Amino acid sequence: xxxxxxxxxxxxxxxxxxxxxxxxxxxxxxxxxxxxxxxxxxxxxxxxxxxxxxxxxxxxxxxxxxxxxxxxxxxxxxxxxxxxxxxxxxxxxxxxxxxxxxxxxxxxxxxxxxxxxxxxxxxxxxxxxxxxxxxxxxxxxxxxxxxxxxxxxxxxxxxxxxxxxxxxxxxxxxxxxxxxxxxxxxxxxxxxxxxxxxxxxxxxxxxxxxxxxxxxxxxxxxxxxxxxxxxxxxxxxxxxxxxxxxxxxxxxxxxxxxxxxxxxxxxxxxxxxxxxxxxxxxxxxxxxxxxxxxxxxxxxxxxxxxxxxxxxxxxxxxxxxxxxxxxxxxxxxxxxxxxxxxxxxxxxxxxxxxxxxxxxxxxxxxxxxxxxxxxxxxxxxxxxxxxxxxxxxxxxxxxxxxxxxxxxxxxxxxxxxxxxxxxxxxxxxxxxxxxxxxxxxxxxxxxxxxxx
Amino acid sequence: xxxxxxxxxxxxxxxxxxxxxxxxxxxxxxxxxxxxxxxxxxxxxxxxxxxxxxxxxxxxxxxxxxxxxxxxxxxxxxxxxxxxxxxxxxxxxxxxxxxxxxxxxxxxxxxxxxxxxxxxxxxxxxxxxxxxxxxxxxxxxxxxxxxxxxxxxxxxxxxxxxxxxxxxxxxxxxxxxxxxxxxxxxxxxxxxxxxxxxxxxxxxxxxxxxxxxxxxxxxxxxxxxxxxxxxxxxxxxxxxxxxxxxxxxxxxxxxxxxxxxxxxxxxxxxxxxxxxxxxxxxxxxxxxxxxxxxxxxxxxxxxxxxxxxxxxxxxxxxxxxxxxxxxxxxxxxxxxxxxxxxxxxxxxxxxxxxxxxxxxxxxxxxxxxxxxxxxxxxxxxxxxxxxxxxxxxxxxxxxxxxxxxxxxxxxxxxxxxxxxxxxxxxxxxxxxxxxxxxxxxxxxxxxxxxxx
Numbered sequence: 008x009x010x011x012x013x014x015x016x017x018x019x020x021x022x023x024x025x026x027x028x029x030x031x032x033x034x035x036x037x038x039x040x041x042x043x044x045x046x047x048x049x050x051x052x053x054x055x056x057x058x059x060x061x062x063x064x065x066x067x068x069x070x071x072x073x074x075x076x077x078x079x080x081x082x083x084x085x086x087x088x089x090x091x092x093x094x095x096x097x098x099x100x101x102x103x104x105x106x107x108x109x110x111x112x113x114x115x116x117x118x119x120x121x122x123x124x125x126x127x128x129x130x131x132x133x134x135x136x137x138x139x140x141x142x143x144x145x146x147x148x149x150x151x152x153x154x155x156x157x158x159x160x161x162x163x164x165x166x167x168x169x170x171x172x173x174x175x176x177x178x179x180x181x182x183x184x185x186x187x188x189x190x191x192x193x194x195x196x197x198x199x200x201x202x203x204x205x206x207x208x209x210x211x212x213x214x215x216x217x218x219x220x221x222x223x224x225x226x227x228x229x230x231x232x233x234x235x236x237x238x239x240x241x242x243x244x245x246x247x248x249x250x251x252x253x254x255x256x257x258x259x260x261x262x263x264x265x266x267x268x269x270x271x272x273x274x275x276x277x278x279x280x281x282x283x284x285x286x287x288x289x290x291x292x293x294x295x296x297x298x299x300x301x302x303x304x305x306x307x308x309x310x311x312x313x314x315x316x317x318x319x320x321x322x323x324x325x326x327x328x329x330x331x332x333x334x335x336x337x338x339x340x341x342x343x344x345x346x347x348x349x350x351x352x353x354x355x356x357x358x359x360x361x362x363x364x365x366x367x368x369x370x371x372x373x374x375x376x377x378x379x380x381x382x383x384x385x386x387x388x389x390x391x392x393x394x395x396x397x398x399x400x401x402x403x404x405x406x407x408x409x410x411x412x413x414x415x416x417x418x419x420x421x422x423x424x425x426x427x428x429x430x431x432x433x434x435x436x437x438x439x440x441x442x443x444x445x446x447x448x449x450x451x452x453x454x455x456x457x458x459x
Numbered sequence: 460x461x462x463x464x465x466x467x468x469x470x471x472x473x474x475x476x477x478x479x480x481x482x483x484x485x486x487x488x489x490x491x492x493x494x495x496x497x498x499x500x501x502x503x504x505x506x507x508x509x510x511x512x513x514x515x516x517x518x519x520x521x522x523x524x525x526x527x528x529x530x531x532x533x534x535x536x537x538x539x540x541x542x543x544x545x546x547x548x549x550x551x552x553x554x555x556x557x558x559x560x561x562x563x564x565x566x567x568x569x570x571x572x573x574x575x576x577x578x579x580x581x582x583x584x585x586x587x588x589x590x591x592x593x594x595x596x597x598x599x600x601x602x603x604x605x606x607x608x609x610x611x612x613x614x615x616x617x618x619x620x621x622x623x624x625x626x627x628x629x630x631x632x633x634x635x636x637x638x639x640x641x642x643x644x645x646x647x648x649x650x651x652x653x654x655x656x657x658x659x660x661x662x663x664x665x666x667x668x669x670x671x672x673x674x675x676x677x678x679x680x681x682x683x684x685x686x687x688x689x690x691x692x693x694x695x696x697x698x699x700x701x702x703x704x705x706x707x708x709x710x711x712x713x714x715x716x717x718x719x720x721x722x723x724x725x726x727x728x729x730x731x732x733x734x735x736x737x738x739x740x741x742x743x744x745x746x747x748x749x750x751x752x753x754x755x756x757x758x759x760x761x762x763x764x765x766x767x768x769x770x771x772x773x774x775x776x777x778x779x780x781x782x783x784x785x786x787x788x789x790x791x792x793x794x795x796x797x798x799x800x801x802x803x804x805x806x807x808x809x810x811x812x813x814x815x816x817x818x819x820x821x822x823x824x825x826x827x828x829x830x831x832x833x834x835x836x837x838x839x840x841x842x843x844x845x846x847x848x849x850x851x852x853x854x855x856x857x858x859x860x861x862x863x864x865x866x867x868x869x870x871x872x873x874x875x876x877x878x879x880x881x882x883x884x885x886x887x888x889x890x891x892x893x894x895x896x897x898x899x900x901x902x903x904x905x906x907x908x909x910x911x
Contacts (some may be wrong), residue, residue, distance in 0.1 A: 055848070060838075070838065156842050158805040163781035190801035194778050271803050271833025318782075323775040323799065325863055326646050327613035332772075335787050347775065349642035349721050353610040379831075381723025386522065390608050396507070411777055 013049035017056020022073045023047070026081055031082030032059055036071050043069055044082070105182045106175040107134065107143040110168065110195075112188025113154040114215050138227045144291075145238040148180065157188025157195070157214075160313035162415055165198035165284040169313040172203060172210055176309055180427050182208050182237025186230070188275065189214035189268055192247060196263030197412040198315065200245040200436035207307035210245045211237045212263070217275050225250045225274040232258025232288040240293045242300040243307065245436070246285060250274040260286035260293070264409045264438035267379065280379060281404040282440045314419030321344035321411040323377060324354045330361035337364065343371045343414040346399070347407040352376055352383030353390045359397060366398040369424055371414060372402040373431060375407035400431055413438060465501035469508020474525045475499070478533055485535030488512055488523050495521055496534070498504040555690040557634045558627040559586065559595040561608040562620065562647075564640025564666050590679045596743075597690040600632065609640025609647070609666075614767035616868055617650035621765040624655060624662055628761055634660050634689025638682070641666035641720055641728065644699060649864040650714030650767065652697040652888035661760035662697045663689045664715070668726050677702045677726040684710025684740040692745045694752040695759065697888070698737060702726040712738035712745070716861045716890035719831065734892045741754060766871030771795035773863040775829060776806045782813035789816065795823045795866040798851070799859040804828055804835030805842045811849060818850040821876055823866060825852040825883060827859040852883055857890050865890060 011029035012020055028034060028051045036059070036310055045061035058070040059079075071077065134149065152171050153164060171293065174181050187195055196212050203210060213233035215226035233248040240260070247266045251259035252275045261279045270276035279285070286295045318341045322332060336344055343363060348354050352374040354362075365372055374394065376383050382404035385391030395401065402410050417430045463481035464472055480486060482501045487494065488511075497513035510522040511531075523529065586601065587594055604623050605616060624635050639647055644903045648664050655662060665685035667678035685700040692712070699718045703711035704727045713731045722728035731737070738747045774784060788796055796817060800806050804826040806814075817824050826846065828835050833858035837843030847853065854862050869882045 050844075060844075156805065156840060158776070158778070158801045158842060159807045159809075161807075165778075188802075190803075190805055191778050268802065268830050269832055271835065273833065276830065276833075280730045317779050320781075321775060321777045323773060324610070325773045325860065326610070326617075326643050327615075327769050329772075329791070331791070332784075332787075335784075339781070339783070349610045350640075350720065351642075353608065353642055355611045355613075357611075360808050374873075376723050377721045378720050378728065380721055381725065381728075383723065388608060390610060392502075392512075408777065 012047075013239060015050055015056075015059070017074050019056055022077070022079060023059065028079075028081050031084075032081055035080040036061065037078040037080075038071060038074070038076065043071060045069070054386065072406045075142075099142065099146070099211055102144065102146045103181040104148065104179060104228050105234055105237045106150065106180040107150045107173070107184045107186060107234070108150045108152050108168070108171055110153045110157070110164070110188070110328060112157050112190075112192075116365045124260060130216055134230075138230055140227075140231050141234055141445075144231070144234050145182070147234070147451055148175070150175070155188070157191040160188075160191055160195065162198070162317050162419075165195055165202065165315055165412075166313040168195065169202035169311060170368045172199065173311045173313075176206075176208060180208065181305065182234075182240070183210045184230070184233045184237045185210065185212045187212050187214050189216060189249075193263075193266050193268055193277070193406075194383070194412055196245055196247050196261075196266060196407055197406075197409040197436075197438070198416065200263035200438075201386060201416040202311065202313045202315075203245060204310040204312060205307055206243040206245070206301070206309060207305050207389060208243050208303055209237050209240045211240075211248050211250045211260075212246070216250075216272060216276055228256065229258060235288050235291060236260055236293055240286065241295065241303055242285070243303040244285070244301055247277055248288065249277040251284075251287060256289065258288040259284055260288065262437050263447070264436050265406065265440070267406055267408065280406055281382070282437070305438070312416070312420060315415040316342060316418035317410075317415065319345070319411060321345045321347060321407060323347040323407075324349060324358075326355070328355065328358065330358040333358060333361040333365055337368050337370055341370060342418050345402075345414060346372065346374050347377045348374050348383070349377060351381075351387055351391060352385045352401055353388065354394070356390060356393075359393065361396070362399060363397045368424050371400065371418075371424070371427060371431065373402050373410060373414065374399070375402050375405060375410045377407070379406070400428060402431070405438050409438050464499075464767040467502055467508075467511070469507055469683070471511050474529070474531060475511065478531055480531070480533050483536075487532040487533075487534050488513065489530040490523060490526070490528065490746045495496050495523060497521070541748070551594065551598070553692060554596065554598045556631060556632040557636060557689045558602065558632040559636045559686070560602045560604050560620070560623055560627070561638045562605045562609070562612065562616070562640070564609050564638060564642075564644075569849065586682075590682055592679075592683050593686055596683070596686050597634070599629070599686070599706075602627070607640070609643040612640075612643055612647065614650070614769050614871075617647055617654065617767055617864075618765040621651055621654035621763060624651065625761055625763045625765075628658075628660060632660065633757065634686075634692070635662045636682070636685045636689045637662065637664045639664050639666050641701075642666060645718050645720055645729070645858075646860050646864055647859040648697055648699045648713075648718060649736045649737075650868065650887075652890075653865060653868040654763065654765045654767075656762040656764060657759055658695040658697070658761055659757050660755055661689050661692045661708065663692075663700050663712075664698070665700045668702075668724060668728055677879035680708060681710060681839060685779060687740050687743060688712055688738070688745055692738065693747065694737070695755040696737070696753055699729055699735055700740065701729040703736075703739060710740040711736055712740065714889050716865075716888050717858065717892070719858055719860065724775055732858055733834070734889070741812050759763065764868070764872060766876055767864075767867040768794055768870035769867065770862060771797070771867045771870060773797045773799060773859060775859075776801060776810075778807070780807065780810065782810040785810060785813040785817055789820050789822055792864050793822060794870050796825070797854075797859060797866060798824065798826050799829045800826050800835070801829060801841055803833075803843060804837045804846070804853055805840065806846070808842060808845075809847065814846070814851060815849045823852065823870075823876070823879060823883065824850070825854050825862060825866065827854050827857060827862045828860070832860070855881070861890050 035044045045063040048060040211233045245263035247261040251257040265282040269278045383401045385395050385401045417427050487496045497515040500512040663685045697715035699713045703709040717734040721730045835853045837847050837853045869879045
């Protein structure tokens with residue numbers, strides 16, 4: 008494989024070699040009357056031999072099939088890896104100490120995206136040169152923990168992340184920021200909410216929906232908001248910091264157990280579900296939106312409980328679903344199943360015998376709703392009541408994703424079935440909202456697809 | 460089992476027999492200083508022998524454990540099954556002919572809820588006596604097709620429903636209303652959107668989130684809106700008619716392929732996702748919200764394609780998901796898998812070999828997003844591009860639930876793999892929105908939990 012043209016082969020490789028191009032170069036491609044201009048991207052090892060991939064100005068990648076009629080022109084050379092960033096601004100000694108732990112994802116992929124090179128990780132000096140505002144807010148320490156797409160993270164990564172957070176808090180960090188791919192950031196936020204108990208300082212997960220090289224990028228603003236939150240917020244909880252709306256500059260602070268990614272690409276994709284938003288960062292200030300939070304207390308002693316049981320499944324029900332899917336999980340040694348049922352918490356009656364069998368085999372089976380908003384209530388209809396009789400545990404207004412993570416965490420803590428069931432319905436990290444809370448959603452929620 | 464006290468046994472049965480009570484009676488129960496008043500409900504065969512269940516004024520069922528200290532009083536007797544409804548209003552001969560097909564669900568369960576008797580079905584005269592306004596709108600014919608909870612409906616029920624709709628259209632119905640449990644109404648609406656091609660008249664699914672006996676019931680208003688739509692709407696498509704907001708009287712008309720239940724209990728639980736709302740019924744008038752619809756044409760010849768392949772699965776991905784789940788489906792003979800991936804359409808790399816194996820075994824694997832809003836784009840990140848290389852089919856902005864139904868339908872139509880794949884990415888019933896459409900959501904979307 009060509010080192011300068013990673014992943015390219017066959018005709019596509021030949022055409023690029025003729026041009027003397029390498030990944031990271033700015034190309035202009037003319038084909039069928041269309042003109043594409045952008046950075047030549049490395050390809051995956053699984054790619055074919057007929058296309059080249061360039062990242063166009065909008066930030067998206069375009070695959071172009073090379074034919075004899077395709078005209079390619081090189082308009083600029085690769086940003087050199089030896090590129091020296093400007094010297095970081097002087098650190099101010101009296102600012103709060105914040106550690107940024109990077110796990111990967113779009114927010115950490117600026118260099119990758121700009122040059123086409125695979126360099127998803129950030130250092131403290133990279134950060135200061137990209138976002139110099141940070142040096143006004145906090146004294147930043149950094150640790151590169153993973154460089155992963157967030158869909159590849161597993162409960163083991165959650166455990167590692169929790170331990171790393173604990174280490175930095177013990178070393179005196181007054182707030183933690185975790186950069187994370189947005190795809191599974193909600194799951195990780197829930198995991199840390201359970202694994203990091205008795206927190207003395209805020210732990211803020213942050214991501215970006217658009218990479219730093221796109222005009223509409225939210226990376227810098229989200230990161231600044233997250234660091235402001237970690238440095239100065241009055242609470243000590245695990246939260247997610249992401250743009251609140253598509254139109255203004257506020258960064259919403261969501262509780263880690265109540266947040267869900269609800270749009271594939273918008274900057275305001277993350278929403279707090281079935282609860283009030285915890286806080287908002289606007290003009291450099293953290294504004295609390297509720298009085299009901301755990302206050303920051305630097306002398307509080309963190310209790311680290313990083314164990315997760317991986318043999319817990321999330322099963323989304325659909326019409327006609329084969330009950331054998333449940334039985335398969337039991338046979339595979341699964342110890343917990345979160346059902347994502349319909350409406351108030353239902354699955355078809357045909358599934359009842361398999362669910363009963365699972366419960367008889369000491370598998371914990373609990374119910375959430377695929378409606379996302381609202382709460383399960385299994386007392387209204389006969390199917391729900393019968394599921395309760397069988398021993399299915401209703402999980403109120405808990406998100407299905409949070410329920411999965413919580414049950415993984417509980418079964419990592421205890422082998423006692425009764426204790427596990429009690430923990431599942433006990434409110435540990437605000438995963439249940441009380442019945443009297445009126446959830447408030449920002450008025451612009453999921454309103455209109457913005458062009459930016 | 461007692462006929463008058465279905466499901467009751469042991470101490471609970473004895474206490475009720477002493478009182479001379481039967482299901483449907485109005486009881487007053489005093490226990491631990493609390494007073495409950497409501498209708499005695501029949502119990503499920505799986506219930507215990509210690510509780511009685513009454514439906515209180517709010518419409519919810521409460522289970523009360525009978526102890527020696529519990530005081531029960533009978534305040535009214537059962538609504539008699541021999542109760543004769545008032546005579547139906549005279550039918551007007553010149554109104555459009557609308558058939559109401561009932562499949563079960565809350566909207567059809569008024570009598571059940573009021574008396575405690577199991578009588579979930581409606582007849583035409585029942586309807587006129589409950590909702591006399593209907594006789595002003597249309598000449599109503601009715602057919603009781605199923606009396607099921609909608610989570611128990613399967614692709615076979617979709618096929619039966621499609622055939623029944625076709626039969627009534629052939630007999631001259633100028634619009635069809637289908638009453639349906641809300642839990643899986645979105646799935647059935649998508650199924651009929653594909654199974655009923657070249658429709659001459661509107662087919663309107665309608666449900667209720669609150670049963671008719673509750674003060675906040677939406678049953679009558681939704682039903683009136685649905686019949687108005689079936690009788691007079693200018694379009695000929697499959698739609699869902701449900702309350703648009705919690706605060707006004709408008710009934711929203713959602714396209715069958717773009718609608719999702721997004722709240723467990725609110726009247727405005729159904730939302731059009733990634734598209735514009737098709738129409739609205741307000742003050743008896745159907746107001747179209749787009750010009751892009753198939754117009755009603757009574758002489759158009761319906762093409763009925765009611766076959767569905769049940770061996771299609773919807774698998775929601777979560778961090779750490781076991782790739783063997785995919786292999787199990789292949790071994791069980793599944794012919795299609797819809798993945799509900801993260802973000803723009805991702806699953807962990809560990810799943811790639813299993814997905815490749817599935818595709819090599821002629822299983823169609825396609826990708827949707829668990830974000831719900833937005834569209835998958837598998838060209839942005841390496842994991843997505845590699846999934847495309849393996850042969851996973853990206854499904855744009857199609858809902859995961861609609862994708863499941865569509866693939867079941869396609870594999871019910873053809874055994875030709877290439878034809879099936881082509882159909883999957885072809886826009887058949889508005890399941891894809893064009894990229895230029897700006898989705899509009901009503902501003903009150905999921906804004907605030909109403910008390911009603």
